[in-house]
Amino acid sequence: MTKEKEPVKFKTVKLLPTLWSLDAYVIPSKYNDQHRKDIASDMVTRYGANYECYYEELEKINCVINVSATKKSKSKGETRIIMLVEYDLKTIVHELLHVLQHLSNLSGVEMSYDAQEWQACMLEYLYGEFMDLKKIPVLK
Numbered sequence: 276m277t278k279e280k281e282p283v284k285f286k287t288v289k290l291l292p293t294l295w296s297l298d299a300y301v302i303p304s305k306y307n308d309q310h311r312k313d314i315a316s317d318m319v320t321r322y323g324a325n326y327e328c329y330y331e332e333l334e335k336i337n338c339v340i341n342v343s344a345t346k347k348s349k350s351k352g353e354t355r356i357i358m359l360v361e362y363d364l365k366t367i368v369h370e371l372l373h374v375l376q377h378l379s380n381l382s383g384v385e386m387s388y389d390a391q392e393w394q395a396c397m398l399e400y401l402y403g404e405f406m407d408l409k410k411i412p413v414l415k
């Protein structure tokens with residue numbers, strides 16, 4: 276019997292106190308075309324644009340992007356920060372810093388020397404959401 280393939284994991288984290296959320300797709304180390312198709316299909320439901328567009332975007336891994344969902348999608352017109360990252364804690368922390376930059380850009384709250392505390396608190400909170408990789412739910 277063949278070993279069950281490693282699944283894609285998925286988690287939404289509210290970026291409180293802001294209104295934005297992070298959608299994180301955590302992919303296995305052996306990222307294959309089936310994973311890419313599964314994520315692209317999920318993104319169609321979640322954000323509403325076409326499959327080919329997402330499939331194309333998913334060639335690049337370990338990245339953070341913003342997506343504006345259509346009104347008819349599951350995310351109902353919201354802007355989402357999306358992280359596509361390998362199942363590796365060091366890489367996740369790296370991408371979480373990019374998430375903070377995206378949040379700063381969306382919210383207009385600057386990341387600067389004089390505004391360190393919110394960045395440190397947010398990074399601590401996000402790290403806590405991802406530190407136990409086994410607890411991240413499987414994408415359905």
Ligand SMILES: [Zn+2]
Binds near residue numbers: 369373
């Ligand atoms: Zn980077």
